Amino acid sequence: MILGYNTNGFAFHRLEDAARIIAELGYGAIGLTLDVHHLDPYGPDIEARAAAFAGTLSRLGLRCVVETGARFLLDSRRKHQPTLLDPDPIERARRADFLLRALAVAEALQADALSFWSGAAPDSPGDAALAERFLSAFAPVMEAAAVQRVPLALEPEPGMWIATTKQGMEMIGRAGDANLGLTVDVGHVYCQREGDLPAVLRSTGDRLFNVHLDDSRRDAHDHLQFGEGEIDFPPAIAALKEIGFGRCACVELSRHAHDAVRAADAAHDYLRAAGA
Numbered sequence: 173m174i175l176g177y178n179t180n181g182f183a184f185h186r187l188e189d190a191a192r193i194i195a196e197l198g199y200g201a202i203g204l205t206l207d208v209h210h211l212d213p214y215g216p217d218i219e220a221r222a223a224a225f226a227g228t229l230s231r232l233g234l235r236c237v238v239e240t241g242a243r244f245l246l247d248s249r250r251k252h253q254p255t256l257l258d259p260d261p262i263e264r265a266r267r268a269d270f271l272l273r274a275l276a277v278a279e280a281l282q283a284d285a286l287s288f289w290s291g292a293a294p295d296s297p298g299d300a301a302l303a304e305r306f307l308s309a310f311a312p313v314m315e316a317a318a319v320q321r322v323p324l325a326l327e328p329e330p331g332m333w334i335a336t337t338k339q340g341m342e343m344i345g346r347a348g349d350a351n352l353g354l355t356v357d358v359g360h361v362y363c364q365r366e367g368d369l370p371a372v373l374r375s376t377g378d379r380l381f382n383v384h385l386d387d388s389r390r391d392a393h394d395h396l397q398f399g400e401g402e403i404d405f406p407p408a409i410a411a412l413k414e415i416g417f418g419r420c421a422c423v424e425l426s427r428h429a430h431d432a433v434r435a436a437d438a439a440h441d442y443l444r445a446a447g448a
Contacts, residue, residue, distance in 0.1 A: 173412050174235050175448050176201030176422035177436050178384070179210055180242075183429040187211060188228055193433055197440050201235040203384070203422035204281070206274055207242040213273035214245075222280035229281060237325070237382050237420045238278040240288045246270055255291020256309040257302055257333055264309040267291070271313045278322045284420050285325040285381045286317065287355040290334040290343075302333055307347060314349050325381035327355035330364055330393040337361060337372050344379055353381035357424065359388035359395055362403050369403065370411035383412065383421035385443065395425055397435060398442040405446040413447075421448070 177199050182190035187210045194202055206213055211221060229236055246266060247253045254263035271288055278286045293302055317324050328340040340354045354376055361372050373380070387401030388394065398405065412421065423443070428435035 173383075173409070173417050173421045173448060174200045174419065175440070175443060176203055176235065176237070176420045177439070178203035178205060178239060178422045178424045178426065180205040180207070180239070180424065180426035181429050181435065182432045183207075183209070183426070185432060187225065190432070191225075191228055191232055191234060194436060195232040195234055197433075197437050198444075199436075199440060200233070201237065201284075201420040201422060202229075203237045203239050203287070203420065203424065204283075205239040205242055206277060207245055211277060212245070213270065213277055218273075218277065219280070222277045226281045235420055236281050236283045237422060238274055238281065238283045238286045240271060240274050240286065241327075252291060255293070256306050257291050257293040258305075259293075259295050259297070261309075264305060268309050268313055271310075272316055275313065275316055275320055275322055279320040283322060285323040285353070285355075287325040287327055287382050289327045289329045290332050292332045303343075303346065306333070306343070310347075314347065314352065318349075318351055323381050324349075324352045325355040326352065327357060327382075327384070328360060329357075330360055336364060336366050337376065338366070341376065341379065353379040355382040355384060356380060357384035357386065358403060358408055359384070359386040359401070360393070362401075363388045363390060363393050365390060370407045373408060373411040374415055377415065380415070380417055381419060383417070383419070384424040385421055385439075386424050395427060397425060397428065398439055398446075405443070405448075409443075409447045
């Protein structure tokens with residue numbers, strides 16, 4: 173397991189400064205959330221900027237996962253919209269286009285994975301119709317990722333159509349793509365009462381491509397600093413080691429960006445003490 177930190181927790185820092193600080197604190201990876209201020213894939217000269225940042229990661233010895241959960245990057249008025257589940261095919265295509273742009277960045281950075289979620293549907297046509305929307309909109313992304321050799325990691329997210337690890341694993345089976353795995357956020361598993369956290373992690377087997385780390389309480393989707401929630405981390409970390417998880421496990425504390433350096437330092441100390 174390579175311990176990392178998500179740049180959404182450094183939202184008020186320049187990206188290069190965030191990467192340098194994360195490395196200096198002892199992390200070995202970053203979860204790079206593409207956003208308006210951090211390698212905006214719609215911005216000018218994105219290819220050159222991605223290449224330059226790839227050099228930064230190399231100099232700092234950091235691995236990378238590209239995250240696509242920016243809140244208002246596609247629509248400045250609607251959080252996390254549009255999605256792959258939108259009833260309008262043009263809107264679904266906008267989300268797919270964003271993922272394709274993110275893939276190009278991930279390829280340039282030699283990222284371990286591109287992490288994404290299903291989104292929530294604004295209507296209720298039933299699971300069969302939503303699955304058809306999701307798979308048809310996502311098909312070009314899977315095709316491109318195979319060519320670019322970037323693993324895809326679907327993140328179950330509370331409140332979204334694919335919300336649990338079980339649902340994520342079912343969609344992976346339905347998609348039938350060996351390049352598609354899961355991002356598992358341990359806080360999501362815990363707050364949604366998905367079951368014993370170490371057992372859930374073990375159940376993913378070789379489909380676990382990416383991990384998010386944060387503390388949590390039952391029935392509350394809040395990313396908490398470690399020690400402020402209820403998760404027992406040593407058994408969860410032991411489970412990751414047991415299944416031979418050697419990829420990035422990135423702390424996700426986006427609401428702590430106002431105190432980024434201290435939050436990242438405290439998280440690193442806590443997780444190392446827990447066995448990470």
